[in-house]
Amino acid sequence: MQSVKYKSKKKLHPTDKELANFIDNKLTSQKRKRLLSHLIYCDSCINIIIETIINSKKK
Numbered sequence: 394m395q396s397v398k399y400k401s402k403k404k405l406h407p408t409d410k411e412l413a414n415f416i417d418n419k420l421t422s423q424k425r426k427r428l429l430s431h432l433i434y435c436d437s438c439i440n441i442i443i444e445t446i447i448n449s450k451k452k
């Protein structure tokens with residue numbers, strides 16, 4: 394039987410700083426692409442981004 398494990402051990406999350414730069418649109422297009430391809434399958438990072446955006450607009 395094949396084990397269909399979607400979880401890869403090598404799940405590198407971008408750092409907080411990278412996420413912050415992503416939100417501020419300060420990433421290079423290459424980094425931005427890499428981050429986006431991570432966000433496609435990573436809910437937790439998306440949640441961080443959403444929360445950060447919401448918090449930054451709460452003023």
Ligand SMILES: [Zn+2]
Nearest residue numbers: 406407435438
């Ligand atoms: Zn992630």
